[in-house]
Amino acid sequence: MLHQVRSQGYKSIRIPITWSNHHGAAPDHTIDSAWLNRVRQVIDRSLAEGFYVPINLHHDSWQWINTYPADSTTVMNRYTGSTT
Structure with a gap:
């Protein structure tokens, strides 16, 4: 599917x-x-x-x-996976 989309001229695909x-769970949020x-x-x-891939x-x-x-x-601890 990705090859087909790229062959149509698209240059990026958002994931x-x-x-x-x-x-x-905390503290690692692995x-x-x-x-x-x-x-x-x-x-x-x-x-x-060959796509640009913004996620x-x-x-x-x-x-x-x-x-x-x-x-x-x-929120920041969960986002970064830290406990500080």
Whole structure:
């Protein structure tokens, strides 16, 4: 499919990724390795076809990032995978 899209002249393909259901609990918030491998596979295939590949947080904005104004420390710790 990627080859077909690229052959039609498209130069970029946006990859929307929802992370919230694929990372563990605090303090590490470790991303599930199977999910991360699949994300890498899709991105690598897209790059191999010559696409520019912007990725974005998809759904995370309303699933947990939207609490940032009231709880910025927790959101940033989850986002960066840190405990500080």
